[in-house]
Amino acid sequence: MELLYGHPKSLVSIQSKYCPGCGHGVIHRLITEVIDEMGLQERSIITNPVGCSIWAEYYFDFDSVQPAHGRTPAAATGIKRNLKDHLVICYQGDGDLAAIGTAEIIHAANRGEKFTTIFVNNAIYGMTGGQMAPTTLVGQYATTSPRGRDPGEAGMGYPIKVCELLSSLGGTRYLARGAVNNPVNIKKTKKMIRTAFEAQMRGEGFTMVEILSQCPTNWKLSPPESIDWLEKNMIPFYPLGEIKNTLSTAAAPAGAGN
């Protein structure tokens, strides 16, 4: 009998610490499915970031390195440069990547570091209990934006579109945004991860998949409500799809050629 669907080999079979409805678990599963399909379990290294996914080493059944908050891309640089034929996954939350680690991500991307960043955008700081993130939407509540994010009077700034921000940098080759709100988007996100990992193994340059992800606990919503909220608020602001693709495998842009 052929096994059509089972537990990924690279994903440890234990109950996770993630809250009900959290997107991190789904994303872990997608990563490990792709690693299994590519046969890379023993050649993969993940940098588990400071954030809710700090326990990634419990879940991923391959090597891991745990760097300081936001320094994840710098550490991943040191790893990937020394282990060129390994799959290096730089896993980051929105606080890690777009606040404290802004310098590190911009310069790693600009140098064209050949690891893949998995950027989990849940529009909030999960681990520390729901503070405003750089990706928190205007008007969205957080413990540090108790009356909603206010870029005007309160000077809280605007939500950062990371893919778009990085797309002008010469070192970036593949920047895509997915979501884990429904099976269709989950499948598309998995394909993006696969594209990025394959490009990394070909040594093509900086690749990143941003993934819009639910945080029911800190959004103060039930899991179904949080999916609804993500669809109504996040997707319209953070458009899904490939934001930049200059990989060798990319379809020629419309109108090119001939």
Place this chain on the structure above:
Amino acid sequence: MSKEIRLMKGNEAIGEAAIRAGCASYFGYPITPQNELTAYMAANMLPAGRIFIQAESEVSAINMVYGAAATGVRAMTSSSSPGISLKQEGISYLCGADLPAVVVNVARAGPGLGGITPAQGDYFQSTRGGGHGDYHTIVLAPKGVQEAADLTFEAFELSDKYKIPVLVLADGLIGQMMESVVLPDPVDMAALPRKPWAVGHQARDKRGVNHVSSMNLDPATLEKANLKREAHYDMVKKELCRYEEMQVEDADLVIVAYGTSARVSMSAVQAGRAKGLKIGLFRPITLWPFPYERIAALAEKEGRKFLSVEMSMGQMVEDVRLAVNGRAPVAHYGRTGGMIHNEEEVLAAAERMLNA
């Protein structure tokens, strides 16, 4: 094999020694007075197929070291005082994860941006941990270009042996001056022992999964890990204390000085002896572990006094006092702000103390 002798700047000698020690990855960021070191690494690492990155900051550079060290290669960064402050977060993580690495501080005057001339005001930062948490790094203090090369080379060996980052604490004078150096023979990088705890090459090494982390959210487990590390530090203290003595046997006054201050104090001791003064020099080479026991033994002699000479407001003097533990008078003399005392000034300070 006959040794190779070259006339080199301290900064370049440090770079060459690191390359010969098998440094596979170097990450730096420009800052005076260590710029020649970063440039030397760029010029010599890349053609050798080794890794050199000019990072976007010292914070990033030390975290690149963290990643590189996690893969088991010999990795290094260098900077000067303000940049070393930025590296403290990464050094704490390196220590928490028990990773070897070499950090070179070609120190300058502080606090703040301070100045670019040599100083020894980073002694507290270097020997007390510098970052957060219960940890130490091994601290080696060269007195000239030759020793800067030798200690940098050895720093890689010690760091690998003990799984503790090693800080080479030089200063702007040592970095900038030229002296002749006998360079160490290059190590065979392929022959360096594999590190079974490193990430990568899981299939080749036929091992289980490796995790490199400083995190430990269970207080009881973290306490155990810290106690184990402390016991390891105790062993390092026993094995590694290193110092040099000059005419201390009959000395009524022992100058305690490291690095450039020790170099100046050597001349002061010679000048003092020529005048018939019984003065000597005790030069710690390891600032951590600090040679407390030897200084304590020296303090047993009736009537002996100690003068800590430092290019700072007096930092190492606290360790000298700890070692002497009230058995003898201890004082500090030194200039600060990037000013370097000369031998006359040091001798005058020694004479004042002798006559006090």
